[in-house]
Amino acid sequence: MCLAIPAKVTELSGDDMAVVALEGVKKKISTALVEDLEVGDYVLVHVGYALHKVSPEEAARTLKMMAEAGVLQEELEEITGGAQ
Amino acid sequence: MKYVAEYRDKDLAKSVASAIQREAKPGRTYNIMEFCGGHTHAIFRYGVQNLMPENVHFVHGPGCPVCVLPVRRLDDAVEIAERHNVILCTYGDMMRVPGTKQRSLIRAKADGADIRMVYSTLDALKIARDNPEREVVFFAIGFETTTPPTAVAIKQAEEEGLKNFSVFCNHVLTPSAIGHILQSPEVRELGTVQIDGFLGPSHVSSVIGFEPYEYFAEEFQKPVVIAGFEPLDVMQSTLMLIRQINEGRHEVENEYTRVVTREGNLKAQALVSDIFELRTSFEWRGLGPVPYSALQIRENYADFDAERRFEVSPKQSREVKSCECPAILRGVKKPTDCKLFGTVCTPDNPMGSCMVSSEGACAAYWTYGRYRDKTARQQKEAAA
Numbered sequence: 001m002c003l004a005i006p007a008k009v010t011e012l013s014g015d016d017m018a019v020v021a022l023e024g025v026k027k028k029i030s031t032a033l034v035e036d037l038e039v040g041d042y043v044l045v046h047v048g049y050a051l052h053k054v055s056p057e058e059a060a061r062t063l064k065m066m067a068e069a070g071v072l073q074e075e076l077e078e079i080t081g082g083a084q
Numbered sequence: 085m086k087y088v089a090e091y092r093d094k095d096l097a098k099s100v101a102s103a104i105q106r107e108a109k110p111g112r113t114y115n116i117m118e119f120c121g122g123h124t125h126a127i128f129r130y131g132v133q134n135l136m137p138e139n140v141h142f143v144h145g146p147g148c149p150v151c152v153l154p155v156r157r158l159d160d161a162v163e164i165a166e167r168h169n170v171i172l173c174t175y176g177d178m179m180r181v182p183g184t185k186q187r188s189l190i191r192a193k194a195d196g197a198d199i200r201m202v203y204s205t206l207d208a209l210k211i212a213r214d215n216p217e218r219e220v221v222f223f224a225i226g227f228e229t230t231t232p233p234t235a236v237a238i239k240q241a242e243e244e245g246l247k248n249f250s251v252f253c254n255h256v257l258t259p260s261a262i263g264h265i266l267q268s269p270e271v272r273e274l275g276t277v278q279i280d281g282f283l284g285p286s287h288v289s290s291v292i293g294f295e296p297y298e299y300f301a302e303e304f305q306k307p308v309v310i311a312g313f314e315p316l317d318v319m320q321s322t323l324m325l326i327r328q329i330n331e332g333r334h335e336v337e338n339e340y341t342r343v344v345t346r347e348g349n350l351k352a353q354a355l356v357s358d359i360f361e362l363r364t365s366f367e368w369r370g371l372g373p374v375p376y377s378a379l380q381i382r383e384n385y386a387d388f389d390a391e392r393r394f395e396v397s398p399k400q401s402r403e404v405k406s407c408e409c410p411a412i413l414r415g416v417k418k419p420t421d422c423k424l425f426g427t428v429c430t431p432d433n434p435m436g437s438c439m440v441s442s443e444g445a446c447a448a449y450w451t452y453g454r455y456r457d458k459t460a461r462q463q464k465e466a467a468a
Contacts, residue, residue, distance in 0.1 A: 003122065004229065004287050030206060032236045033352045044287070044343075047175065047226075048204025049233040052290055052349055058342050065314055071125075071442075078176060078203055 004046035005066065005075050006059035009039055020045060023063070023072070027079055045079075100319045101135040107326050114140045115278050116325055117415055119262060120285035121148040121443025122313050128452035130315035140322065143279060143415035144445040146261060146370055149226045150177045151413060151437040151444045154367045156401040157254055158183040161223045164252060165189070165197040168394045171215060173208040174223035176201045181440050184401045205237035212241070212249040221390045222251045228288045231255040231379065232352040235359040238381070238388045252390040253381055255360070258288050259296045260377035261368060265414060266304045279415070281325035283318065284310040286340045293348025297336045305334045312340040359385055369403075369437060370413030409436035412445050419449040426450065 007020035007027070016032040020043065027045075031037050034050045042059040043050035054062075066072040108114055118124055124144050127133060133142055146152045158181055165172035172189070179190045179201055193199040198218075202208050205222060212220035224234045234251060241249040262282060284297055289310045297308045307328035311321035321339040328335065338344055359382060366378030381389040403409070407429070408422035419425050419438070429435040431447055438444035442451075 030204075030233070030236060033232050033349065033355070035351055044290070046229055046287070047233050048206045049236065051229065051232075051287065051352070052343070054343060061314070074442075 003066070003071060003075055004044040004051055005072075005079070006042050006054055006062050007045050008059070009037055009041045009043060009050075012037060012039055018050065020050075022079075023076055025076055025080055097135070097316055097319065100316065100323055104135075104140065104319070104323050104326060105137050107323065107330065108137050108140050109330065110139065112139065113278070113280075114326055114329060115143050115280050116141065116283060116322060117143040117145045117262075117265070117279045117281075118283040118311075118318075119145045119147040119258060120283070120288065121151075121441065122286065123147070123283055123311065123318060124445055124448050125443055126313055126315050126318055128448040131452075132315050132318050135319065136322070140326070144412070144448075145265065145282075145415055146368065146413040147258075147285065148438070148441050148443040148445075149230070149256065150181060150441040151409065152256065152261075152368045152370060153178075153181070153225055153254055153437065154369045154401070155183050155403055156367065156399075158189075159187075159399060159401045160396045161252060162187060162189060162192045162197070163396050163399075164221055164223075164390060164394050165192055165199050166195075167396075168219065169198075170219040170221045170394070171198045171200060171211055172221050172223055173200050173202045173211060175203075175225065177441050178223065178225060180434060181437050182404065182434060184399070186404070186435075205233045209237055209240060209244075209246065209249065212246050213244075216248060218248060219393075220249050221394070222249070223254070224251050225254045227256060227258055227285070228291045228356075231356050231360070232291060232349075235352075235355040238359050238385055239355065241388055242385065247387075250388050250390040250393050251381065253360070253379060255379045256366065256368065257377050257379070258285055259292075259300050260374060261371065262297075263300055263304065264368075264371055264374045264377065266306065279306065280329050281307040281309070283321055283325070284308045284336070286310060286312050286317075286344060289338075289340070289344045289348065291349050291352050293346050294336050294338050294344060295346050295348075301334050301336050307334045308336045310336070310338045310340050310344050312342065358382075368413075370410040404435045407436035409438045409446070412438055419446040422446070 007022035009018050010021045011019040018031045030049045042054050189199050208222040294310050301308050309321040309324045311317050360379035361382050362376045363378045363380045365373045367373050411417040434440045438446035
């Protein structure tokens with residue numbers, strides 16, 4: 001729960017919601033905490049909310065580290081497996 | 085992608101390690117407390133301690149929100165679920181934490197209580213919308229990263245006129261806990277641990293900025309370095325701390341400039357202060373009552389406060405006897421100092437909160453650390 005996972009914004013809707021793509025998974029998240037988001041931006045996603053923007057390099061680096069540390073799969077399962 | 089290679093670079097790691105070897109003065113000890121569960125995980129996973137000279141130690145602090153929640157609050161959540169017939173929603177990490185008499189949310193669920201694991205407060209709101217005839221309570225825990233999503237949920241519930249949604253708020257604040265570790269008489273009773281500097285939490289700081297640590301560094305005269313999660317981040321930040329300690333400085337430095345700024349996420353901070361206010365005191369597992377270290381829902385949003393909506397009866401909450409989580413969370417003891425560790429207490433059958441969450445010191449030690457200690461012991465024996 002403590003970790004935040006980087007994801008790319010693929011769709012924005014007007015109600016402070018966005019669709020992000022991460023490792024082949026699509027997820028609807030809230031963007032209520034971040035300003036000036038555009039499609040194509042990377043954000044750190046934490047418990048279903050974008051916390052802030054990150055650069056594509058930072059996103060790639062974090063994802064790689066999470067994969068190496070064996071926590072990426074766990075996080076993805078949490079994201080997709082929670083109550084919908 | 086070139087940055088990925090840079091941060092993975094073994095030569096770079098070696099060069100930071102040798103700078104630490106060179107600059108850590110042999111005549112003194114450097115005790116560095118990491119406050120964030122993510123750092124604890126990185127230190128164990130990548131064997132960062134092995135790259136340090138013998139006089140540089142990492143002390144694992146209370147950086148996991150599941151671990152620091154006192155049993156009493158968990159017992160209260162179980163009671164709200166069982167006695168008031170609500171739908172209680174919470175993050176997965178809370179489900180297996182043992183309360184009094186080993187009673188956890190998952191056991192209460194097995195006994196018939198309607199307890200649901202959610203990934204997000206958005207899911208809890210949806211459950212409330214879908215079940216207008218039932219009361220839905222979100223059991224909220226977490227540090228400054230998890231608080232803004234709870235604030236948004238309360239705001240949204242108000243805007244939608246959701247009358248059956250409330251929050252059992254257990255959000256806690258990191259700077260006050262760090263301060264408490266340094267000054268509380270209770271900590272001294274458990275044994276002293278000298279702390280020379282702090283690795284500051286990274287994602288927490290991305291929300292609150294690093295400004296709140298400036299007062300703290302000045303007041304307690306301890307250096308703080310905001311550190312990223314990479315093993316190299318942790319090593320670089322440790323080097324920065326060693327330099328400050330050697331030079332007698334006590335400032336806040338930011339190693340994680342890629343993400344953290346001095347002021348943090350102002351939009352998130354504004355939302356949090358609109359919905360929440362400081363509690364005068366809140367109990368932390370391991371630290372006892374800590375003044376102004378947690379948040380409660382403001383009067384304006386009292387309708388969404390589960391503590392006002394549901395009564396809980398006073399009870400005798402008890403930790404498992406012999407569980408050393410409190411001392412481990414203060415950095416006074418190591419997981420292996422606990423006689424339950426690895427015997428009756430394992431991640432499959434946790435006796436205390438530090439073994440439940442993967443960011444807890446006991447779980448990290450169980451997964452990685454015990455092999456390291458064993459190898460070090462074998463190497464020493466072979467050399468002798």
